[in-house]
Amino acid sequence: MINAAYIHIPFCEHICYYCDFNKFFLEGQPVNEYLDALGKEMALTLEQFPNERLNSIYVGGGTPTALNELQLGKLCELIQEHLSYDLNTEFTFEANPGDLSKEKLQILKEAGANRLSFGVQTFNDKLLKKIGRAHCAKDVFHSVELAKQIGFENINVDLIYSLPEQTINDFKETLKIAFSLDIVHYSGYSLIIEPKTVFYNLMNKGRLPLPGEDIEAAMYEILMDEMDKHGFKQYEISNFAKPGFESRHNLTYWNNEHYYGFGAGAHMYINGKRVSNFGPLKKYMERIQEGKLPIMECHTLTETEKIEEEMFLGLRKTTGVSIQQFVKKYGSDPLDIFKEEINELEAKGLIKVTDDKILLTRNGRLLGNEVFQSFIGVI
Secondary structure, rough: OEEEEEEEEEEEOOOOOOOOOOOOOOOOHHHHHHHHHHHHHHHHHHHHHOOOOOOOOEEOOOOHOOOOOOHHHHHHHHHHHHHHOOOEEEEEEEEEEOOOHHHHHHHHHHHOOOEEEEEEEEHHHHHHHHHHOOOHHHHHHHHHHHHHHHOEEEEEEEEEEEOOOOOOOHHHHHHHHHHOOOOOEEEEEEEOOOOHHHHHHHHOOOOOOOOHHHHHHHHHHHHHHHHHHOOEEEEEHHHHHHEOOOHHHHHHOOOOEEEEEOOOEEEEEEEEEEEEOOOOOHHHHHHOOOOOEEEEEEEEEHHHHHHHHHHHHHOOOOOOHHOOOOHHHOOOOOOHOHHHHHHHHHOOOEEEEEEEEEEOOHHHHHHHHHHHHHOOOOO
């Protein structure tokens, strides 16, 4: 059973200094040809891997809403034509504040989109400029208000902390402003410096004044405390929601379930295979014109790899890994397979084991990567 579909639109009007996703400057790009190829990829994939109704659809990028109204309408038509979904499907579009006109929002709404995810990152205009964002804080309020007017109730805002020169007070102020939006979901990520980004080059030249690990950890603790205080339940390391508004799409990944991935550089998990598409547009579109799927790499997971993934993906959720579900899926008890690792992590106070769950403690969330590494390469 395939529960979800991810669709990648790799075009942006501005490239952020920290972003390492597969993306291209929008100007002069073959957007319409790309959309044609995307439709053909969906048709080819669904021929090979047919499926019933999807639980979630997520359109990300890049910036899907950077497309003009005609292109956005065409994208929505392709989704309606090829994917099986209904009013109960969670259908998300990523958006940049300031990108969304009333007309664009109407197009999304009419296609059945019911969730928006805004890349806000911070409400400090100076910091927004420093990280290469094109919007300012007032654009966020305008876009969220417009979305609510059109009838979108399920709205997420992405925030990033530990930004260059960001102070704890800056971050507290961003959270205070974020809560005034009156929305139902927040994602909060610490800045990760990835290769092939502007920030990576600046860091290598010693020109990126980052706050440091201690301040980063303090910001994460503030994030958890403030979200809790404002009635947002932490259901995953970086995600917080009002009850009932947890992201179904993201839970697909953390529950280690199968999903489609369409578009240049997209990833897919089907029939125990991790598949990644070609990223360059020319290569991606050429393959599809030849009537082939644009697959760059296909890796069939071993049973060991599946078990490892079940642990480190499942532990990202605050509900942790269900021992019962694990046994049902793999025929073995994780407490036996990882006996030493679990005992050691429990002794360090990083995980706890209840009747049916293995889960991270608060300290474990702060040192998540250390915990996840413990389950790799030990079987």
